[in-house]
Structures are given as C-alpha cells and as structure tokens.
Amino acid sequence: MAPNIQRELTSVCAHLTTKKIIAEIVRVKQPFSLLVDESRDVAVKEQMAIVFRYVDKIGCVIERFIGVVHVKNTSVKSLKIAIDHFFVKHGLSLTSLRGQGYDGVSNMRVLDNIQEGLNNRFDEVNMRLFQCMSSLDPSNSFVAFNKDRLLEFAKFYPADFPQHDIWLLDDQLENYYEDVSTNANFTHLEGIADLAKKMVEFKKDVAYNKVFLLIKLALVLPVATATVERVFSAMNLVKNSLRNRMGDDWMNNCLVVYIEKGSFCYK
Structure with a gap:
C-alpha cells in the first residue's frame, strides 16, 4: 500500500509494456507512422501523446499508445526534440527507426502541422x-x-x-x-x-x-487522431482536479498501463 512501492511497480509495468510494443514494431520491420498531438492537462502543462500506427501480419491496422511527454512549448522543433529524447530513453532513436520502416520526412509532416488550422494542414501536396x-x-x-x-x-x-x-x-x-x-x-x-x-x-x-x-x-498515413484524443480523455481521468500535482512520469506510467492493458497483461 505504500505510495513509493506503488509508483515503482507501475513504473516497471509501464516500462515493460512500452518495451514490448516498440520491440513488436521493430521486429515486423513494416512501414509505420507516429500519431502525435498535444493538449494541456488539468495543471495547465502541455503534454504530448505519442501513438504508433502500423499494419500487422494479417493486414489489420493497429494503433498503440506508447507514452505521453511533457513539453515546455509546442513549437515544431521542441516536439521533434521531445520525441527523439523519448526514444533514446527506450534505447532507440529516430535514425534507427527510419531504418526499420519509419519515414522521417513524410511522417514528420504531421508534427509540422500540429499548430496549423484545417485549411493549412491539408495543403496542396497533402x-x-x-x-x-x-x-x-x-x-x-x-x-x-x-x-x-x-x-x-x-x-x-x-x-x-x-x-x-x-x-x-x-x-x-x-x-x-x-x-x-x-x-x-x-x-x-x-x-x-x-x-x-x-x-x-x-x-x-x-x-x-x-x-x-x-x-x-x-x-499508416496519419489522417485521423481518434486514438490520441482518447489518450487525452484518459489523461483527464488519471490526472484530475484532486490529483493535479501528479508528476509527469507517474501520470505517463499510469496511462500506459491503463490504455495498453492488453499488452500489459502478458506472460
């Protein structure tokens, strides 16, 4: 029941869950994209949710949540740096992911459009x-x-x-x-x-x-962000007005285990 033990257990569970999802993506060596968006939590902190989108071996489209990262501002540069730091934390980098099917140029277009309106987002090329x-x-x-x-x-x-x-x-x-x-x-x-x-x-x-x-x-073209929006809905449940001092790591760990419970519950 001790809070520090709860946090440690949740941290381990979240780490193993995220590691399992990333390993699955890397193993299949198939094209995938990142769905990325940002929103403020109840403490008015900017949080960026990261979701993988790929096609599995039977042809089904899969979207998997791997984490939420606090960002100090929502500039494109800051978001890209935050994503890279996130993957380095898990022993990867955007460069290595490009070698596993991640097209940094085309998929980063989503990041470049996060702050733009609908008319600007779907430009002539898109x-x-x-x-x-x-x-x-x-x-x-x-x-x-x-x-x-x-x-x-x-x-x-x-x-x-x-x-x-x-x-x-x-x-x-x-x-x-x-x-x-x-x-x-x-x-x-x-x-x-x-x-x-x-x-x-x-x-x-x-x-x-x-x-x-x-x-x-x-x-895998990220044309919709329904999964990311569901992440933010869950974030508002986990970090509400009564728990508005919850730390970023603690919130991320709770969200990963809660949202990816299917991946978490494995032997």
Whole structure:
C-alpha cells in the first residue's frame, strides 16, 4: 500500500509494456507512422501523446499508445526534440527507426502541422497525396483504380520505391487490377483496410508485394487522431482536479498501463 512501492511497480509495468510494443514494431520491420498531438492537462502543462500506427501480419491496422511527454512549448522543433529524447530513453532513436520502416520526412509532416488550422494542414501536396491514395479504394469493383495516380503515390516514398521498384509496381498494378476486379472474393469491400485483410487472406500480398506495400503506406498515413484524443480523455481521468500535482512520469506510467492493458497483461 505504500505510495513509493506503488509508483515503482507501475513504473516497471509501464516500462515493460512500452518495451514490448516498440520491440513488436521493430521486429515486423513494416512501414509505420507516429500519431502525435498535444493538449494541456488539468495543471495547465502541455503534454504530448505519442501513438504508433502500423499494419500487422494479417493486414489489420493497429494503433498503440506508447507514452505521453511533457513539453515546455509546442513549437515544431521542441516536439521533434521531445520525441527523439523519448526514444533514446527506450534505447532507440529516430535514425534507427527510419531504418526499420519509419519515414522521417513524410511522417514528420504531421508534427509540422500540429499548430496549423484545417485549411493549412491539408495543403496542396497533402491533398494530392490523398487523391492518389483514393485510387486504392476497392469499392464498386475498384471503379476508382487509376494506375498513373498510384505510381505518383509511390513516388512520395522514394526510400520505399526507388526507380527499379517503380517499374516493378507498374507491371504488378496491371495484373493486380485484372485479378482483384474480377475476383468474387474481393467484392463488397468497404475500404482499403478491408482490402489489406483480403490481400493477406488470399495470399495476394505475396503475389503483388509492391502493391501491398503501397496499401500499407496508405493505411499508416496519419489522417485521423481518434486514438490520441482518447489518450487525452484518459489523461483527464488519471490526472484530475484532486490529483493535479501528479508528476509527469507517474501520470505517463499510469496511462500506459491503463490504455495498453492488453499488452500489459502478458506472460
């Protein structure tokens, strides 16, 4: 019952949970992105929540909360430094993560837009990115399919699609469209997330590996922050007006164990 023992136990549990999540991301070596946003807690301190978004081995989109970090100000530079320090604390860095599938240039665009309004956030480049991505939509027998736009989409990710892979993708897209648009197993799909799961289920992720990589890159695009908003809702429960002097580490540890209870409860 001693408070210091409770804090120590929670700290160990949070550390193991975060370590397990990061190890899982690094192990799968798949594209992923960071969902990052900031909000003030009840003590009027700026807190930044960090969430991983990736596609697992069966084609499902997964979002995992790994921590909340206090930041002194919300400038882009401060947020980037805080993220780097967070990963160094867990034995990683943004540089090493880029080697494991993290595209620092494209994914950091989210950080650059945190303080901007809706009109500025979706600038011309981002809107074009979304337009190209929409060509993957499988609805209505893949009526939105457009090979040229998908090739343009791939060129937003030069680290994943060097010129040789663009040529391979070009060839695969032709066969992919002829295959899935006439395949009964791919009818009545409601979105790209459904498409990814069907691709894995029927081994199309292997046959059209470059197309599947494009689908995964589309799925990890951080276009929504619902999970981050849920983190802030939980933060207001953990650190409320009666516990407004709760330290940052204590709050982070409680949040990790509470939000990622599924990862915490493992043998």
